[in-house]
Amino acid sequence: MDMRRDPWAFFDHDLESDPTVYVPYRVRLEMRAGGVIQGPAVTVRISEHNARIDFGPEPYRSVSLTDVAAGRVDLRPVPAALDELRVRHPWAYRIWRPDEAIAVYQWTRDGMPAEEIAERLQRPAEHVVVKFERVEALLRAARTIAPRLDAPAFGPPVVHEFASYRHEDEPPPWYAASTRDDPTVYLPCTLHIVRYGSQIDVTPPRGCELSESGWTFATDRLREHVRLTDLVAGHVDVHPTPDDLAELREIHHEAYRPWRPADAKEVLRWGRDEEIGGRKSGRKSGKEGGKKDEGKKSEGKRSEGKKGRARKDRLAAHLSRPAAHLTIKQRLLEATAAEITPPPRTEPAPYLRARHRAEGPHLVQVTELSPPRTVAERHGITPEKATSWYFAAHLTEEQITALRDDPEVDHIEEPQIFHGAG
The missing domain is CATH 3.30.70.80 (Peptidase S8 propeptide/proteinase inhibitor I9)
Structure with missing residues (x-):
């Protein structure tokens, strides 16, 4: 871009080196086809479908997670006393708009004190001084004089800050929990959160939003927003999608999605009904006796009968999930149930x-x-x-x-x- 023709078309937007700007995140996505998408980011929204990234002055970029081999979003160190500073200067450390850069340059050249400019732009006076020096250095390097433009007559928009909150719902049934150990479920990311005195790892089923205000996410039983200033450190791992996700979802809409409680219970009961049917079949073969019948019994244990496969296929179609996932899920549910010790009753069963x-x-x-x-x-x-x-x-x-x-x-x-x- 030729700054001599339009020196205001490019103004100081080096987000990582500008000490007056705090960009909270550093993104790195390694693509399956090769190459890397990386850079400082203002906001990152991760869903089960894509990662939507605001790289600051550039437009939002949406990246399909099916194209990502691995990814990570790091929280950059938060400036000291950021909350206190933004009480007095709501736009402290936020990205500068072009009209603000023009105003800082022209008002300073006109002799307006930095304190007055700071009050108008709701930024610290020391940031105004640094910004003028950076913009002036760019113009000097371009060997041009910027034409005079009308500075904004309006103030910056109102900033709405969100306080931290934490809302716990009733815990879901044990069979409805979504975990990283379940190969029938795709969870797009894991948050590693370090606060003062605590460190937790969270894998929200539906993704998360990382903004200038903080981290917002929801799990099976928790909805939480953590302000950036409450974080000591943190990063987010972006998980690659299963290789067959796109193919399976063309046929089974719910493939790899978190299980609804009613659907998980239906799979659990289906598996137990199949076990009961297998026991009955085994008893029948045992009565008939003989080596031939024993061979049939063993064969029945190794493969499902036609009726069993038909029931399984009907349930898979009803739940819109791959039949193979039903078998995997049922085994996981039984393994989970075996590890649970229910608390003693407080009163007899009805x-x-x-x-x-x-x-x-x-x-x-x-x-x-x-x-x-x-x-x-x-x-x-x-x-x-x-x-x-x-x-x-x-x-x-x-x-x-x-x-x-x-x-x-x-x-x-x-x-x-x-x-x-x-």
Whole structure:
């Protein structure tokens, strides 16, 4: 650009060397196709789809995460006493607009004191002096005299600062949590936050926003905004997308997205129903006996039957997720459940007595932590029937009392007679 023709077309915008400007972030994205996108940034918004970066004077740049091999956003050191300084000068350390640079140069050349310019622009007087020196040095290096332009007659816009906040929601069910250990879920980034006296790592399912004000993010149970001045240090890792994400989402819209609680529970119950079906099949082959039947039994364990595959495919279509992800998710849920120790009950589980008592087995509905058959066997009970969420069995009073004290029992129903209408 020829500054001799238009010296105001380029004004001091070296964001990293300008001591009057604080640009909070340093971005580095390594691209799958080769090359690197990097530089100082004012704001960075990371979602499951892309990273939208404000590089200051340049327009926003949106980068698809499917094109990113690895990435990192570092928090640059915050100037000392930034909060206190911005109470007196709201535009301290913010990027200069072109009209402000023009005003500083012309007003200073006209003899206006730096303190008066600072009051008009809501910036520290020492920053006004430094900015004039930098702009004047640029014009001198270009060997030109800047034409006189009208300085702005209006003040800078009002700045709205956001205070730190932290809002905790009710924790989601254990089967609904999104973690980096789950290969069926893509989480776009991990925040490494260092505050005074604490350090945490957070992986928000839907991404985050890093702004001039601070870091804003939400997890399964937490929504938080952390002001920059509350941070000692920090950085954000940008995770590459799975290689098959784009391909799978053309067919399965929910592929790699965080699981909704109801969907995760449905997968858990589906897996337990399949296990019950496998047990029944195994018992049938065992009765028939013989080497031939044993071979069929082993073969059945190695591969799903046609009915099982059909049920799995129907559930995958219903949830709009790859069938392979259902199997992986179900195994992860069972592994997670096995590590959870439920707290003791504060009161017995409800015992729903029948209005018209009938002869027959009780129904025992359990929580999602263990399969119903497992709960029954723990109490020495052989169920007459078991599904993915309840079992039926004839119970003694002692067994009923013991089951009501079990933290994995939701409620017990007495057998009853149902009278039809009319």
